[in-house]
Amino acid sequence: MSARVAIVDYGLGNLxxxxxxxxxxGAEPELTAEPGRVRAAGRLILPGVGxxxxxxxxxxxxxxxxxxxxxxxxxxxxxxxCLGMQMLFAxxxxxxxxxxxxxIPGRVVAIPPSGADGKPHKIPHIGWNGLIPAGGRSGWxxxxxxxxxxxxxxxxxxxxxxxxxxxxxxxxxxxxDGLRLTAAVGxxxxxxxxxxxxxxGPAGLAVIAAFLDGGAGDG
Amino acid sequence: xANVRLIARLDIKGPDLIKGVQLEGWRKVGxxxxxxxxxxxxxxxxxxxxxxxxxxxxxNNLTDIVAETAREIFxxxxxxxxxxxxxxxxxxxxxGADKVAVNTAATKRPELISELSRRFGSQAVVLSIEAKGxxxxxxxxxxxxxxxxxxxxxxxxxxxxxxxxxxxxxxTAVDRDGTFRGLDLDxxxxxxxxxxxxxxxxxxFGAPEHLAEAVxxxxxxxxxxxxxxxxxxxxxxQVRVRGLAQGLNLRRL
Numbered sequence: 001m002s003a004r005v006a007i008v009d010y011g012l013g014n015l016x017x018x019x020x021x022x023x024x025x026g027a028e029p030e031l032t033a034e035p036g037r038v039r040a041a042g043r044l045i046l047p048g049v050g051x052x053x054x055x056x057x058x059x060x061x062x063x064x065x066x067x068x069x070x071x072x073x074x075x076x077x078x079x080x081x082c083l084g085m086q087m088l089f090a091x092x093x094x095x096x097x098x099x100x101x102x103x104i105p106g107r108v109v110a111i112p113p114s115g116a117d118g119k120p121h122k123i124p125h126i127g128w129n130g131l132i133p134a135g136g137r138s139g140w141x142x143x144x145x146x147x148x149x150x151x152x153x154x155x156x157x158x159x160x161x162x163x164x165x166x167x168x169x170x171x172x173x174x175x176x177d178g179l180r181l182t183a184a185v186g187x188x189x190x191x192x193x194x195x196x197x198x199x200x201g202p203a204g205l206a207v208i209a210a211f212l213d214g215g216a217g218d219g
Numbered sequence: 220x221a222n223v224r225l226i227a228r229l230d231i232k233g234p235d236l237i238k239g240v241q242l243e244g245w246r247k248v249g250x251x252x253x254x255x256x257x258x259x260x261x262x263x264x265x266x267x268x269x270x271x272x273x274x275x276x277x278x279n280n281l282t283d284i285v286a287e288t289a290r291e292i293f294x295x296x297x298x299x300x301x302x303x304x305x306x307x308x309x310x311x312x313x314x315g316a317d318k319v320a321v322n323t324a325a326t327k328r329p330e331l332i333s334e335l336s337r338r339f340g341s342q343a344v345v346l347s348i349e350a351k352g353x354x355x356x357x358x359x360x361x362x363x364x365x366x367x368x369x370x371x372x373x374x375x376x377x378x379x380x381x382x383x384x385x386x387x388x389x390x391t392a393v394d395r396d397g398t399f400r401g402l403d404l405d406x407x408x409x410x411x412x413x414x415x416x417x418x419x420x421x422x423x424f425g426a427p428e429h430l431a432e433a434v435x436x437x438x439x440x441x442x443x444x445x446x447x448x449x450x451x452x453x454x455x456x457q458v459r460v461r462g463l464a465q466g467l468n469l470r471r472l
Contacts, residue, residue, distance in 0.1 A: 014312050014313070014315070014316070014317060016286075016313060016315045017293070017315055017317070020290055020293075020315070021293055024291075024293070049339075049340055049342065049343070050339070050340045051340065120415065122415060122416060122417050122440060123415070123416075124341070124342055124416075124417075126224075126342065126386075126387070126417050126440075127222040127223070127224050127264065127417075127441070128222055128224065128264055128470035129222050130471075151471070153222075153470040153471065155264075155294065155295060157295075157342045158342075159342075196295075198293060199293060199294055199317065200293070200294075201259070201262075201293055201294055202293075204293060205293060
């Protein structure tokens with residue numbers, strides 16, 4: 001495992017818990033807002049909580065958008081969490097139309113306001129929900145979810161959800177009132193998690209540990 | 220149905236975990252971090268820390284306890300008590316909290332809710348309401364552990380809080396708190412019907428059966444359990460098993 005993990009700090013979100021979780025998994029988190037450090041990192045985590053437009057503006061203002069793209073293009077393992085996962089996509093419809101990093105084809109849309117039964121449900125989707133293999137998978141061999149059994153519950157809090165253009169990029173979904181919401185995506189060395197592994201107890205730590213342990217093509 | 224959360228609530232005074240009856244008459248129970256670790260290991264879906272005397276003394280001293288907890292506990296942590304400004308919230312969130320709960324300061328200056336949700340996102344802002352019965356089907360919002368009247372109607376205040384950008388409502392029945400008689404279902408149902416954001420029901424949880432009635436009869440999205448856990452009247456595992464047997468959608472461990 002590469003010991004140094006760059007946690008990309010673009011001014012949004014609680015990065016403390018991500019750093020603690022990485023440290024608990026035996027790696028050395030380096031919180032950084034410097035494009036040079038991001039380009040040079042062996043492994044990257046793009047965390048984040050908040051609005052898509054603010055997140056992208058925070059990345060661009062620091063030149064971190066290009067640095068993250070360059071690291072991803074160089075094959076470095078990249079893990080996006082929550083907003084960090086949504087920013088991997090080409091665009092988002094959160095409060096207008098905004099361009100993302102474009103590392104995974106598809107877009108980010110609002111969670112539909114009602115469930116499959118047509119009844120309104122609560123937004124944001126907050127709480128623990130089980131992971132369901134997606135994209136034609138029956139399990140998660142070869143991905144950072146590999147330590148989890150299907151139906152393992154993890155912690156979500158989000159109002160928007162990614163809609164990947166390529167079905168094969170879907171790693172996992174969850175069921176919210178009969179709707180299938182994208183929970184994890186993977187495309188080559190780039191992996192995104194809608195849920196918070198750093199807040200999902202032992203199951204979440206197992207996902208982070210697997211990401212830290214995986215090769216560049218893992219995912 | 221959305222997933223239901225079991226939240227362990229720890230009321231804190233100085234360095235100690237305490238628990239009173241009807242939000243008064245505090246008694247020391249032990250060290251917060253020890254209890255927090257126990258509840259994490261027993262499968263709490265979330266933890267809630269409340270500094271119960273912070274607003275009396277105009278201070279917030281939870282930062283150290285939050286940082287200590289966040290180092291070893293990897294579930295969501297909500298912290299409240301004495302949050303009066305964006306800076307207060309920022310300090311707690313940087314120390315490792317995922318959300319802050321506001322009560323007293325928000326009743327005095329409701330725009331605090333908007334300021335917090337604009338800065339940190341509505342998912343990070345919980346409006347905590349202490350509800351005291353004020354006639355049939357009516358409740359008044361109280362502060363300072365139920366002692367101070369605000370003149371605010373609980374249901375109207377919950378609705379206003381949601382409009383201002385709160386991401387969740389924590390409603391605690393002052394008259395039930397620490398009594399183990401069960402949650403105030405009329406209160407929870409009234410608040411739940413008034414808002415489209417998740418409602419956490421607190422005050423009175425005493426037995427595993429109280430979960431299903433709060434969820435199925437009153438529409439609660441989560442329950443906050445304090446004294447029943449601290450005194451081992453029930454455990455999170457018992458509540459979870461009973462809830463699953465009653466058909467609730469809970470995390471399976």
